[in-house]
Amino acid sequence: MSNLVAExxxxxxxxxxxxxxxxxxxxxxxxxxxxxxxxxxxxxxxGASPTDPKKLRYVDFNYSKSVPNPDYDAAATTGPNSIKFxxxxxxxxxxxxxxxxxxxxxxxxxxxxxNAKLTSTETKSVSSEFAASAELGINYKIVNxxxxxxxxxxxxxxxxxxxTYNLGVHVRAVNDEIPAGLDRILTMLEDSITxxxx
Numbered sequence: 001m002s003n004l005v006a007e008x009x010x011x012x013x014x015x016x017x018x019x020x021x022x023x024x025x026x027x028x029x030x031x032x033x034x035x036x037x038x039x040x041x042x043x044x045x046x047g048a049s050p051t052d053p054k055k056l057r058y059v060d061f062n063y064s065k066s067v068p069n070p071d072y073d074a075a076a077t078t079g080p081n082s083i084k085f086x087x088x089x090x091x092x093x094x095x096x097x098x099x100x101x102x103x104x105x106x107x108x109x110x111x112x113x114x115n116a117k118l119t120s121t122e123t124k125s126v127s128s129e130f131a132a133s134a135e136l137g138i139n140y141k142i143v144n145x146x147x148x149x150x151x152x153x154x155x156x157x158x159x160x161x162x163x164t165y166n167l168g169v170h171v172r173a174v175n176d177e178i179p180a181g182l183d184r185i186l187t188m189l190e191d192s193i194t195x196x197x198x
Contacts, residue, residue, distance in 0.1 A: 016114050020169045024110050031105040039182075043097035056189070059099065061092040095189040106176035113168040 044054035066085045073081040178186070 011116060013114075016167060017112055020110065020112050020167075024107050024171065028107050031103075035103055038103055039097065042100065043095070057096040058093045059096050061094065063090055063092075064088070065090045098186055098189050102178060102182070104176045104178055105173050107171060108174045109170075109172040111170040113166070113170070115164075115166040117164040117166075119162040119164075 040054075043057055045057045047053055047055060064087050067088050069080075069083050069086045071081050072084050076082040
């Protein structure tokens with residue numbers, strides 16, 4: 001059990017938990033900067049010179065509109081006064097940003113699942129070794145006999161710890177509401193839509 005406790009104490013939870021959190025913060029920051037870049041590149045166009053401020057980009061529409069003829073005379077049968085409605089060309093200037101969906105991604109929820117599985121296994125190895133030798137010699141009718149034997153027993157005990165780590169990160173991102181300041185700007189731009197009668 002002491003090995004398992006030591007293994008658990010050696011885990012750097014600041015990496016397993018702080019790493020995904022830091023990645024989420026960086027992703028949120030990147031999403032915000034992407035929104036700013038989108039507004040600058042799509043909603044504005046460069047001035048006449050590099051020192052001139054950027055100008056708001058507009059989309060121009062032209063269409064024909066029927067308007068009452070102010071000189072209409074019901075008694076007239078011919079001429080301009082006999083025409084009840086006149087066709088006029090109308091030009092509409094619409095800020096480009098008001099026609100687009102501005103990207104606004106927000107990380108709403110993040111769940112970090114970290115599972116550490118440690119399995120401790122004790123091992124024991126026992127080995128035995130037996131060796132014997134004998135010598136028989138005759139010298140002047142005197143018998144000499146020598147015998148020797150040795151026995152060795154070795155025992156090794158150890159423990160192995162198997163480690164299995166699983167890290168799961170669940171991120172839920174939603175399309176956030178437009179910030180209050182940007183919403184006011186878009187409202188002002190909508191109010192600036194103009195129609196010009198040609």
